[in-house]
Amino acid sequence: RDSIRTGRSAGLEVAAIVTDMNQPLGRAIGNAVEVSEALECACGGGPEDLRELCIELVAEMGRLAGVASGDEMRTRCVEALANGSVEQRLRRMVVAQGGAEDFENALPQAPEQAPATASRPGYVTRIQTDEIGRALIDLGGGRLEHTDSIDPAAGLHALVRLGAPVEEGQPLFRIEVGDADRASRARQRIERAVEIGEEAPDTGPVILERLDS
Numbered sequence: 001r002d003s004i005r006t007g008r009s010a011g012l013e014v015a016a017i018v019t020d021m022n023q024p025l026g027r028a029i030g031n032a033v034e035v036s037e038a039l040e041c042a043c044g045g046g047p048e049d050l051r052e053l054c055i056e057l058v059a060e061m062g063r064l065a066g067v068a069s070g071d072e073m074r075t076r077c078v079e080a081l082a083n084g085s086v087e088q089r090l091r092r093m094v095v096a097q098g099g100a101e102d103f104e105n106a107l108p109q110a111p112e113q114a115p116a117t118a119s120r121p122g123y124v125t126r127i128q129t130d131e132i133g134r135a136l137i138d139l140g141g142g143r144l145e146h147t148d149s150i151d152p153a154a155g156l157h158a159l160v161r162l163g164a165p166v167e168e169g170q171p172l173f174r175i176e177v178g179d180a181d182r183a184s185r186a187r188q189r190i191e192r193a194v195e196i197g198e199e200a201p202d203t204g205p206v207i208l209e210r211l212d213s
Contacts, residue, residue: 030155108153113183115171131193
């Protein structure tokens with residue numbers, strides 16, 4: 001709400017969307033893997049929660065700008081994803097900034113390492129998302145200091161969601177990095193961060209609240 005008040009004090013139309021932070025948005029965590037997933041979304045695919053949030057954000061921006069109502073903007077977004085115009089615009093933006101139109105072929109890829117797995121059967125009751133972020137840092141995909149180098153190929157893929165039933169030894173996250181020692185540290189952190197219980201928790205929508213005041 002402070003951000004909304006700040007924006008409006010500058011004469012801007014501002015709103016906010018509060019989203020669920022109890023599990024990763026989408027499935028990819030990391031630099032190159034998230035770009036790849038964003039392209040999937042622009043092509044009309046990708047994880048449902050990521051696609052839903054993108055549509056809602058664009059719809060809200062269009063509504064605030066006076067382009068159309070929220071419902072009309074959502075319809076336009078769905079149509080644009082289906083007819084390929086979103087993908088075309090994304091590729092044009094990349095080219096305008098000096099990249100290649102087929103930029104996905106230039107994304108770095110790391111070899112897959114042993115996955116983080118469930119220690120027991122049950123249901124995924126909690127995912128400590130801050131620890132998942134630290135696991136990416138363990139892989140070299142994030143920084144602790146501003147001088148740290150980044151491995152753009154390092155990444156994680158979430159293979160389960162909150163409430164999912166799992167068996168002992170079932171993969172929870174796929175780990176992609178070239179360094180086996182880094183992968184081992186990340187794997188241990190992830191396996192501690194994903195909690196398994198006997199009962200499935202209640203899960204809610206990706207969008208929890210809309211604020212415009």
